[in-house]
Amino acid sequence: MSAKPTRRGRRRGVDAAPVTRKVDYRNLRNPFPPAGAFTDDRVEAIHRTALQVLEELGIKVLLPEARALFLKAGARQVDDDMIHIGRDIVEAALSTAPKSFTLHGATRDRDVTLELGRLTFQPGAGAPHATDLDRGRRPGNLTDFRELVQLTQHFDALQIVPPLVEPQDVPIHLRHYSMTEVALTQTDKVIFAYARGTPQTLDCFEMIRDFRGVSDDEFLDQPQVYTIVNTNSPRQIDIPMAQGLIDFARYGQPIIVTPFTLMGAMAPITVAGALTLSHAEALAAITLTQLARPGAPVTYGTFTSNVDMKSGAPAFGTPEQVKASLGAGQLARLIGLPWRCAAGSAANLADAQAAHETEISGWGAVLAGATVVIHAAGWLEGGLTVGYEKLITDMDMVNTFAELCTAAAADDDAIGLDALREVQPGGHFFGAQHTMERYQTEFWEPVSWDWSNYGTWSENGAQDAQTRATGIWKRILSEFEPPAHDPGRFGALQDFIAKRTEEGGAPPVS
């Protein structure tokens, strides 16, 4: 069998540049009917129990300012820092939290609207280590962070740029300058800032406003940067997290609330129990944002998987994680907020296990109707490492999801009765007019897959996907060009960082 469609195509083309396939991976709507884990009445029961948990058992809130906001709204402080939040307070907060908002990139075609039904992807985030086949596994550094942001910028289907690895070669009181500089200059997509205390947060806000030319007033109603807040399960919101919820909310910048509740460890062993805890904590955090500023943009979230009960090791891509994702989606739809779910892998390298884990959890998140699917590419070791090769191999999954958001044509021309007439039994469609008109653009093309037959593949060195991926990320990085930006603003950014560095930077608050 041999495909020779190019000849006729070329003849018609006459010096034409190669036809490129036009896809829109930037504005995705989930094509699948949302799947659920529970019957509707049990979703209601989980929601009711979560409200009961907040009201009767309470949640420990370590930041006095946050406690004061809860108490002012009518919550009760029973002992220590334990805040009991009445369901009326939570319900009021849910009524002011916006069901849709738009996170700005550097340009309007990079803006991302978060609401139920939309679908966005992020690569792996928050890893202390980076790894690739050339340089091995190492503590993440600023070069890693920059390169991984560049790889994220390269792939359209990754619409949001998270903190992929922690650049530990930069002192912690200066790290937010370096990370924000990289984020502002190496990508024009939606970017992230850590919530590690008010001084760092305000530094980041100022850098972003000035670099993007957004006035202080505009900023307050224009999401320009997001953060992620993990609660400390079970039932605790620590000082930097609470401060982040308040600061980002007051400045109108979105927070993705994500309790990290591993079933059997920091959460009950059952899917329903872990989700009840996760939901209670998410509701408390969402409530705090609305108490800080009603209408502040906030995203519901969950990160519920299980542990291996033999070792306590976190597991990802399990059926339990899928069920938790499906249940969380039902809870998100119950409260009507955009929400964050995750893919993920516990494997130590980009092998078949890693691919299965990320696929299973990725499909779980997509079928659950997640608005944001984080850790969709590159995440290894349950988040301890982001792998360059893993990022590349996972992109074939992410791009496939993006591709599935566009329906296949099914008009009469696509059905192609004339083509069926044209090709007789024993013939083939390679040369049919219907094929010629479409062959350059009909099919998706993979990033890392090798479709050559066994003989050719063996002659070419019998490389596995992970090994091929090394060459792919190197090529992308070597050809990378950062998005254009105003040289004056770049200079001002450098000046700001130099000045703040001289002033001692901003240590994280804990």
Add this chain to the structure above:
Amino acid sequence: MSAKPTRRGRRRGVDAAPVTRKVDYRNLRNPFPPAGAFTDDRVEAIHRTALQVLEELGIKVLLPEARALFLKAGARQVDDDMIHIGRDIVEAALSTAPKSFTLHGATRDRDVTLELGRLTFQPGAGAPHATDLDRGRRPGNLTDFRELVQLTQHFDALQIVPPLVEPQDVPIHLRHYSMTEVALTQTDKVIFAYARGTPQTLDCFEMIRDFRGVSDDEFLDQPQVYTIVNTNSPRQIDIPMAQGLIDFARYGQPIIVTPFTLMGAMAPITVAGALTLSHAEALAAITLTQLARPGAPVTYGTFTSNVDMKSGAPAFGTPEQVKASLGAGQLARLIGLPWRCAAGSAANLADAQAAHETEISGWGAVLAGATVVIHAAGWLEGGLTVGYEKLITDMDMVNTFAELCTAAAADDDAIGLDALREVQPGGHFFGAQHTMERYQTEFWEPVSWDWSNYGTWSENGAQDAQTRATGIWKRILSEFEPPAHDPGRFGALQDFIAKRTEEGGAPPVS
């Protein structure tokens, strides 16, 4: 973090045998709402066009007996072997094809009911080669076939045993004896026989009837063995395929009809066009079964993926394959028949590419509502090879699908308000009563995944999943015990084979 749930568990257990997790992977019902590729009116349009193709363009039928059946029903023969089948003939056939039937295993608990909503899995089938890391890639032989049947028998979630590899060390006129002997003795699950001419088919039927103690009369109404019929796309049914459709139908044994229509090669380049052709061919084959015997059990099917238009190489796990699967599911539901769909991989080894391809096509098949998902484990090189390691690593996907068919508990006890009360902020759930009651059985356990951390994994040799899988299949084979069977019947089976071998066996018909 350390999990120490065993202590208290042991204390209560008192010499107890380890608690094993009870799961039913034998009778699965698809838990997902079926997803579609097209609007309902376009599904109707594809169906209508397929009927038009059969009526106006016709299908080439090479077997005179089959042509005679079509003509007797009112079809027209216009030239050569081209049969034009009116839509009334197809519609009459669809009205007699059963919407549900039960394929028998050797015992009732291995029976499999095929109908819309049910979900069954098969490993990779029909490969000329086998491969494993120890012995390398080789032409399939009888030892490979036996071992792969044993591996299939081992995993409950594989309910149907296909012809995994072609045992080419057995002469073709005797191969069906060897394969049927292995199938009858090494597994008690649902088994397969090739449709390679009436003599081989009748040999297989006789062996199965006698070994299972089924009378000739019982056999006619009791599906005991199935076959697969691929049409020769475009629009042709060859002699052995037509003979298989007639023979299996007359004897009441099920046929899985599967046009193999690669978009851009033997089918139109569009998903809608390829499905139209596939649907037309499947309808013709289904019609022939009903003309041979109204009410004969038959399964709709499709195998529609795309080729790489640069090389003509078949591709699997692409978004186009997923869309084709989703569209085929809509067509299957339109005609109401159980149906076969496929996972698959074009990769040359069990790496990340192979896992992504099988996962993407596997999820496509499951979300499409397939009744039978073939090639769900072990299929490499687009079907040229079945890999032992690939089979093992894929089982974590198949078992996950099976696990997802059982809903997570969500009663008040599962929600676990008492557990949430018991564990305070800063604590963990490892030792909670709610955990103790469940930790031995709550979570699924993987076949090939390694959840150990990077340090432990490195110390243990830093093996990837493929390498680990070698040890796993070897252990399963070394511990394998075939299901019990009557020694008398085994002797009779051997005698039959010896007698038929002496008589010259049965060459395939072509």
